[in-house]
Amino acid sequence: MNEVAYLGPRGTFTYEATQALFPKTDFQHTPCNSIPDVLTAVDQGEVAYGVVPVENAIEGSVNLTHDWLVHHVHVQVTGELIYPIKQNLMIHTQNRMLSPSRFTQVLSHPQAIAQCQSYLRKHLPNIDVTYVDSTAEAARQVAENPEENWVAIGPQSAGKIYHLSILSTDIQDYPNNFTRFIAVGKPWSHPSATPSGKKSSLLVTLPTDFPGALYRVLSSFAKRGVNLSRIESRPTKRKLGTYHFFIDAEQESNELDIIAAVDEIKAWGCQVRHLGSYPCYFFEKIGGTNRVDNRER
Numbered sequence: 001m002n003e004v005a006y007l008g009p010r011g012t013f014t015y016e017a018t019q020a021l022f023p024k025t026d027f028q029h030t031p032c033n034s035i036p037d038v039l040t041a042v043d044q045g046e047v048a049y050g051v052v053p054v055e056n057a058i059e060g061s062v063n064l065t066h067d068w069l070v071h072h073v074h075v076q077v078t079g080e081l082i083y084p085i086k087q088n089l090m091i092h093t094q095n096r097m098l099s100p101s102r103f104t105q106v107l108s109h110p111q112a113i114a115q116c117q118s119y120l121r122k123h124l125p126n127i128d129v130t131y132v133d134s135t136a137e138a139a140r141q142v143a144e145n146p147e148e149n150w151v152a153i154g155p156q157s158a159g160k161i162y163h164l165s166i167l168s169t170d171i172q173d174y175p176n177n178f179t180r181f182i183a184v185g186k187p188w189s190h191p192s193a194t195p196s197g198k199k200s201s202l203l204v205t206l207p208t209d210f211p212g213a214l215y216r217v218l219s220s221f222a223k224r225g226v227n228l229s230r231i232e233s234r235p236t237k238r239k240l241g242t243y244h245f246f247i248d249a250e251q252e253s254n255e256l257d258i259i260a261a262v263d264e265i266k267a268w269g270c271q272v273r274h275l276g277s278y279p280c281y282f283f284e285k286i287g288g289t290n291r292v293d294n295r296e297r
């Protein structure tokens, strides 16, 4: 059975997204401890597919995913899922009656903590924050250290798996919280769902920086009617002030127009890496369930 690596352990939002994209009936799910471990497992052919978070509606890009895709692995993006994120404050059940003033630390993934900054300032203003590799890892550590009076932020599924008590639901600072996950690895299409659209993702590096350089890149797409849904700069890590640009082109435009635009910017010196052209899915339309069977641990 084809194996899918995902940011684990079981119970993460990434796990829920993986279940929606790669149903357990057709795929074997393998948890990894970190986003680099997922991408490396795919890059080295240890698994056929991987699922990682790439961008959140409140906090923006998951930089570790972007940086690993650029600097450490050569994998193709093969799919995208927009997934609803509801953060919860969870505690070991034996501590559920504790006063919040007795909580000693809040644990979670940096993205999850960032999505709940106002909540934490208001309700747990002086609590120490500990960043861990995923939301479910935070739940696991809280479950295994009841004497520490820790709390975790993450999905209800993680709370169920690790038998935590939910103290507060929907604690993210803004409504309509979604995270964009990508599938990477072998070409793939969902066994039953219909895509809501298609995208091509490109990594563009300018030859030199001059006034209007980025405008020139963008105009190559605009004049051909190619809609760009995302332009994100990330440092090249080679020199302060130099950037790579992640560009997502909506595929409703003709693929030939995208190819022509890429050829044009390459002709005047841009480096362009094609990260993938792939179907895009919304969780609500996949008809998946984000319930996790908490008998398995």
Ligand SMILES: O=C(O)C(=O)C[C@]1(C(=O)O)C=C[C@@H](O)C=C1
Pocket: 007, 011, 012, 013, 014, 015, 053, 054, 055, 056, 062, 085, 109, 111, 112, 133, 134, 135, 136, 154, 179
């Ligand atoms: O998958 C998880 O639960 C994670 O911890 C990762 C992650 C992320 O990196 O964005 C996934 C979804 C949420 O935005 C919060 C955290």
